[in-house]
Amino acid sequence: MLTSKLFVLDTNVILHDCRCIRKFEENDVAIPITVLEELDQFKRGNEDIHFQAREFLRCLDALTGDVLSPQGSPLGEGLGAIRVVLGARSSVGLDDTFLQDTADHRILRTTLAIQRDVPGRQVILVSKDTNLRMKAKSIGIRAQDYTSDKVRGFDTLYTGKRIVEGIDSASIDGLYGPSGAIPAAALPAVEAPLPNENFVLRNGSKSAIASYRRDADTFVRIEKQSCYGITPRNAEQSFALRALMDDTVKLVTITGTAGTGKTLLALAAALECRQRYRQIMLARPVVPLSNRDLGFLPGDIADKLDPYMQPLYDNLTVIRHQCGEETQAAQRINDMRESEKLVITPLAYIRGRSLQRMFFIVDEAQNLTPHEVKTIITRAGEGTKIVFTGDVAQIDQPYLDALSNGLSYLISRMVGQPIYSHIALEKGERSELANIASALL
Numbered sequence: 475m476l477t478s479k480l481f482v483l484d485t486n487v488i489l490h491d492c493r494c495i496r497k498f499e500e501n502d503v504a505i506p507i508t509v510l511e512e513l514d515q516f517k518r519g520n521e522d523i524h525f526q527a528r529e530f531l532r533c534l535d536a537l538t539g540d541v542l543s544p545q546g547s548p549l550g551e552g553l554g555a556i557r558v559v560l561g562a563r564s565s566v567g568l569d570d571t572f573l574q575d576t577a578d579h580r581i582l583r584t585t586l587a588i589q590r591d592v593p594g595r596q597v598i599l600v601s602k603d604t605n606l607r608m609k610a611k612s613i614g615i616r617a618q619d620y621t622s623d624k625v626r627g628f629d630t631l632y633t634g635k636r637i638v639e640g641i642d643s644a645s646i647d648g649l650y651g652p653s654g655a656i657p658a659a660a661l662p663a664v665e666a667p668l669p670n671e672n673f674v675l676r677n678g679s680k681s682a683i684a685s686y687r688r689d690a691d692t693f694v695r696i697e698k699q700s701c702y703g704i705t706p707r708n709a710e711q712s713f714a715l716r717a718l719m720d721d722t723v724k725l726v727t728i729t730g731t732a733g734t735g736k737t738l739l740a741l742a743a744a745l746e747c748r749q750r751y752r753q754i755m756l757a758r759p760v761v762p763l764s765n766r767d768l769g770f771l772p773g774d775i776a777d778k779l780d781p782y783m784q785p786l787y788d789n790l791t792v793i794r795h796q797c798g799e800e801t802q803a804a805q806r807i808n809d810m811r812e813s814e815k816l817v818i819t820p821l822a823y824i825r826g827r828s829l830q831r832m833f834f835i836v837d838e839a840q841n842l843t844p845h846e847v848k849t850i851i852t853r854a855g856e857g858t859k860i861v862f863t864g865d866v867a868q869i870d871q872p873y874l875d876a877l878s879n880g881l882s883y884l885i886s887r888m889v890g891q892p893i894y895s896h897i898a899l900e901k902g903e904r905s906e907l908a909n910i911a912s913a914l915l
Contacts, residue, residue: 707903836862847862
């Protein structure tokens with residue numbers, strides 16, 4: 475009896491991670507021929523899923539063994555083998571259960587056939603489609619999600635801040651001194667601080683908010699500052715603005731529910747330090763409602779995309795209102811847009827670009843895959859700062875969740891890097907009505 479498992483892959487797993495076949499250790503991998511047929515539809519295009527499809531097919535073609543043989547082609551030292559499985563004959567029980575002949579049902583039929591051909595071996599269908607996994611389990615097939623790039627747990631995700639009680643009174647007084655900083659040795663109660671980690675330090679009625687600087691091994695007090703008319707309303711927003719305005723921090727992630735001010739703070743900071751950058755770019759992934767393609771919307775490409783970019787325009791409107799519509803600051807925003815110093819664009823349009831001296835804000839980043847996040851960051855040239863904002867609990871993509879989306883993946887991998895800072899915003903500041911609705915409805 476073989477101790478290794480046999481994993482059957484659904485199409486969406488490959489479109490999520492084209493290198494997935496090398497993530498199953500010593501176990502074997504099977505690809506139903508239906509999956510290759512579906513991948514054929516994704517060979518052409520500029521989206522990330524098209525890249526994933528092309529790259530996987532190239533990797534499969536480069537294998538030296540016979541992928542159509544029962545033994546398959548070896549994937550390398552310490553890994554199993556991969557084989558392509560041709561269509562299976564009809565199954566009376568399956569055909570009676572699922573009347574339509576769909577790609578999903580053909581994958582199920584193939585998996586059943588594999589399970590029948592290798593009795594005693596554990597066969598597992600891997601899919602990011604919850605519904606397909608439920609169907610598989612209902613007919614006796616083991617099924618699981620693809621978890622290789624999932625973070626450990628939502629509750630353990632780094633928040634970027636700590637509250638520390640019982641701080642020595644003299645240490646808090648030192649933070650309010652002329653230098654606004656104290657050495658880390660003066661705060662033994664703070665254990666193993668991370669670069670750019672934020673702290674609320676308390677001693678009874680005394681408190682201070684500070685950030686840890688790894689290069690100087692010091693805690694620096696954070697002062698409330700306004701950026702382009704926007705003033706932080708809580709400690710977390712002050713932490714976020716500090717990171718956004720710090721030139722030594724090249725990568726910032728800000729998470730929080732709707733109304734916590736993620737995008738507004740990022741945009742206000744970008745406008746405040748506009749002279750340090752060649753261009754300010756705001757982008758967000760386009761996720762069509764009900765998974766409908768953009769083509770069904772009327773108008774040209776600009777008309778089709780405007781509804782998806784509207785939240786970014788709304789944040790600009792808030793900032794103009796705070797500054798005063800007739801002020802020079804508000805007029806400067808209009809001038810920046812006309813001269814393309816400030817650009818709002820769909821995220822798909824940055825593929826292949828090199829982003830030099832740019833303040834780049836990526837909104838709704840929880841709808842990106844880990845590979846898409848990597849693609850964006852590797853576009854960064856000299857002098858570029860990238861900010862990702864999003865709510866990891868509000869996913870609009872059908873094959874992502876709070877643990878597998880690109881934003882959660884990025885936070886879990888970048889913790890401890892000296893050029894990275896993260897803060898999770900907790901308190902909604904949109905309005906009292908919005909806060910009550912969020913709590914009660």
